[in-house]
Amino acid sequence: MTTDIPTDVFEEHRPVLLGVAYRMLGRLADAEDVVQEAWLRWSRADRTDVREPRGYLVRVTTRLAVDRLRQITSRGETYVGPWLPEPYVTGFGDAVPDTAERAVLADSVSLAVLVVLESLSPLERAVFVLREAFGYPYAEIATVLEREEPAVRRLAARARKHVDERRPRYDVDPAQRRDLTERFLAAAAGGDLEGLMAMLAPGVRLVGDSGGKAKAPVRVLESADKVGRFLIGAARKSAPDSTVRFLEVNGGPAALVLAGGEPDFVLQLDIADGRVQSVYVIRNPDKLRSLPTG
Numbered sequence: 001m002t003t004d005i006p007t008d009v010f011e012e013h014r015p016v017l018l019g020v021a022y023r024m025l026g027r028l029a030d031a032e033d034v035v036q037e038a039w040l041r042w043s044r045a046d047r048t049d050v051r052e053p054r055g056y057l058v059r060v061t062t063r064l065a066v067d068r069l070r071q072i073t074s075r076g077e078t079y080v081g082p083w084l085p086e087p088y089v090t091g092f093g094d095a096v097p098d099t100a101e102r103a104v105l106a107d108s109v110s111l112a113v114l115v116v117l118e119s120l121s122p123l124e125r126a127v128f129v130l131r132e133a134f135g136y137p138y139a140e141i142a143t144v145l146e147r148e149e150p151a152v153r154r155l156a157a158r159a160r161k162h163v164d165e166r167r168p169r170y171d172v173d174p175a176q177r178r179d180l181t182e183r184f185l186a187a188a189a190g191g192d193l194e195g196l197m198a199m200l201a202p203g204v205r206l207v208g209d210s211g212g213k214a215k216a217p218v219r220v221l222e223s224a225d226k227v228g229r230f231l232i233g234a235a236r237k238s239a240p241d242s243t244v245r246f247l248e249v250n251g252g253p254a255a256l257v258l259a260g261g262e263p264d265f266v267l268q269l270d271i272a273d274g275r276v277q278s279v280y281v282i283r284n285p286d287k288l289r290s291l292p293t294g
Contacts, residue, residue, distance in 0.1 A: 009053050010042055016054065016134070017061045019109070023129045024065035024122075025072075026085035026114045028290055034064045058134075059144045062126050066145075069122040080212030082220055084280055085114040086287040087249045087266045108133035109251050111280050112270060116166045120159055127152055128159040170270040170277060178246065178253040181269050184276065185244060185255055188235040193228055200224040201275040206231075211284035214265075227279060239264070247291070256291055263288035 017038060021031035038061045050056045090109060107113060108129070117125050126145060130136040138156065142149040171177070180199060187195040206227045208216030221227050239259035247256055254268040266288065270278040282288070 006043055006047065010039055010057065013054050013057050017057055020058060020061050020129060020134070021065045022088055023109060023114070023117070023133055024062070024069060024125055026118065028086045028088055030068055030072075031065075034061060034068055037064050055140065058130075058136075062130065062144050066122045066126050069125065080210070081216065081218040082207045082209055083115075083118070084111055084207060084209035084282050084287075085250070087254065087268075087282055087291060089291065090248050090251050107251065111250050111268060112168050112170070112278065113163065114250070116163050119166075120162060123147075124155050124159040124162070127155040128163065131156050132160070168270065168272075168277065170272045171274075174248075174253055176274075177269060177271055180271055180274075180276065181246075181253055181255055181267070184269060185267070188231045189238075191232055191236065193232050196231060197224055197228045199276050200228055201272070201277050204276055204279065206279040206281065208281040209284050209287070211286065213285055214283040216265075216281060216283045231279075245293070256293075258293060261293060263291050263293060266291070 014035065017035050018031055021034040022028060025031050025034070038057060041060055042057060047053075088109060117128065120128065123145060127141055130141045130144065131138070136144075138149050138152050141156075142152045145152065147155075184196065184199055186192075187199065202224050203222065204224050204227050206217065206221040208221075210216035217230065221230055238257075241260055242264065243258045243261075245256045245258065247254055249256075249266060249268060252268060254266055256266050257264045263285075265281055265283040267282075268280045269276050270280075
């Protein structure tokens with residue numbers, strides 16, 4: 001038996017590369033395309049002088065992601081209704097036992113943070129991802145982006161300030177979020193408006209992403225009354241054979257609702273002070289294809 005060393009090395013680092021690309025792009029298909037292109041470059045490269053394969057591969061992947069992000073921006077893509085990142089099954093609970101490390105990783109890939117990252121420049125986003133999510137020193141980030149270290153520090157400061165100003169502060173206890181999600185779905189399915197309203201913060205927001213390809217609000221809904229009534233109405237129209245599967249998505253518990261065995265939507269809640277502050281509903285079928293249904 002022979003071992004393909006270049007392939008083995010690349011596969012060892014693939015999860016990190018996919019994590020970088022997804023945080024950069026917010027789209028799993030785009031992230032996988034970038035990682036595949038990184039593999040092609042790795043397989044064709046002269047690796048005799050590559051002392052640190054991980055650093056080399058992260059550098060290639062980051063540059064490709066920056067280029068892809070610039071292309072997306074330059075195309076001026078229009079999107080029907082609110083945009084949310086493609087749901088990404090993480091499973092940090094098993095892979096990252098350390099509570100502090102898990103919290104950092106979960107926050108860096110959360111839907112709320114990725115929405116904020118969409119408003120950063122490609123370079124700011126790259127610096128933020130490498131620094132905040134993966135803990136890269138400024139000097140290494142400067143090498144990755146072919147920039148001077150002082151410039152990288154300025155990019156990092158701007159990005160962190162921007163994210164801190166716009167990032168909501170939520171409780172991250174997975175058990176609490178799972179419990180409230182189960183009660184939330186039960187109240188909606190049972191038509192219990194009073195019970196549902198008791199779980200919603202007064203200023204709760206519902207962000208529905210359909211891309212114009214499924215039924216969802218075309219604007220963000222705000223206030224407990226609007227959100228509660230919308231959810232009760234939507235539950236009444238749901239398919240009679242709907243089933244629910246719980247997954248860890250983007251670092252936190254989420255409900256995958258299946259209709260006829262096929263993904264219908266993903267629902268995730270952000271919670272603070274025991275109440276739901278944000279409801280995310282992803283119903284764009286293009287964003288649900290990669291989710292496990294079994």
